[in-house]
Amino acid sequence: MKRLAIYHLETLLWIARLGTFRAAAERLNTTQPAISARVREIEEQLGVALFRREGRMMVLTARGRDLVREVEPLWAGFERALHKASDFSGAAGMVRVGAGEIAAAGCLPGFVRDVERDLPGVTLEVELDLTARMVQHLLGGRSDLVFLAGPVASPGIRTAAIGTVGLVFAASAETARSLRDGDAAGAIPVWALPPTSPLHAVTRECLSGSNVSGTDIQARAVATCNNVRTLIDIVLAGRGAAVMPETMVREDLARGALVELLPRPTRHLQFEAAIRETERDPLILELFRRASQLQIDPA
Structure with missing residues (x-):
């Protein structure tokens, strides 16, 4: 019978962490059949079942949970000792x-x-x-x-x-000029990241009555784009306004390609x-x- 080796313990821990043999195989740069073989070797050596299948997930048995609980700190200590000896330069x-x-x-x-x-x-x-x-x-x-x-x-x-990143509500120089001269026909499009993003909430705050009072800004609608860089490019092309990270548009503001339409939001990301x-x-x-x-x- 094949004796257990270090890679057996590593395999056990990664299956426990990731939940599937496939994910553990990807993490350990091997194949799913190899992972299955290692699990069989562990179970044959110990004479107990360590996992049971629940749908697509491999769930630890009570014996398996006990083993992982005992092995995990030992494995971490082993890796920590090796990394410490090499000052992490040998980490891979x-x-x-x-x-x-x-x-x-x-x-x-x-x-x-x-x-x-x-x-x-x-x-x-x-x-x-x-x-x-x-x-x-x-x-x-x-x-x-x-x-x-x-x-x-x-x-x-x-x-x-x-750290934090400041925000600006800005539009292209062309859009800002149209608003200033009264040439903009009605409301302008406002762009934002999807509602799950904190940037979306800040955009809504900027469009509240207290923030836009005394300005000519009216939002036609809040359109969404899940890519910040693309959103910035849309605004630079004169297709509306948006709340954007100041760090990503700092140069565009400095050269006048973007113009701030409202005071900067007090809320930072x-x-x-x-x-x-x-x-x-x-x-x-x-x-x-x-x-x-x-x-x-x-x-």
Whole structure:
């Protein structure tokens, strides 16, 4: 009978974390049949069933939960000792990172650069998405570390604040000129991210009566676009106005391509780095530590 090895324990922990053999196989860069074979070897060696199938998910049995509870701190300590001995320079593996566009345009490039420089064995898999879906992916084990608009108060998530981003309500110079000269025919389109985004709420606040009183701004409708960069390009093309992150349009404002139509919103977007509360992987904890020291807008 084949004796248990370190990779057996690693396999067990990742199935427990991610819920399916397929997800564990992707995480460990192997095949689903190989994962199944490892589980059979563990169960044959121990003489107990560790998982039971519930639909598409593999759920731990009571014996399996006990084993994971005992093994997880041992595994984390083992990895931590190895990483500490090499000052993490020998760390290797794939880490899945989620980020919103604003964070991607702000602190993410520097974070990626530093990881590639200091941890050459680590590969980052970056996916851009909206905050609501990133939270789901993090809790579901599809992401390991995310940069999102906050504050996020979700059970099971540990966060660290990385700063705020100011907002501007602006339009193209052409649209602003038409409004000033009275040439705009009726109301103008206003663009925003989907309702699940904090930016959408700020847009609605800006369009409230107290914010637009004394101006000629009337919103024809609030159209939505799930891509901040595309939204900015639509406004630059003279197709309406929008609340936009000042960090992403700073140069357009400076050169006069965009003009602020209303006073800047008093509400800023807060940003956070986040991991699962139960995360024990030393590499992910190290990347979270590094992420916690970032600033979304160093300027």
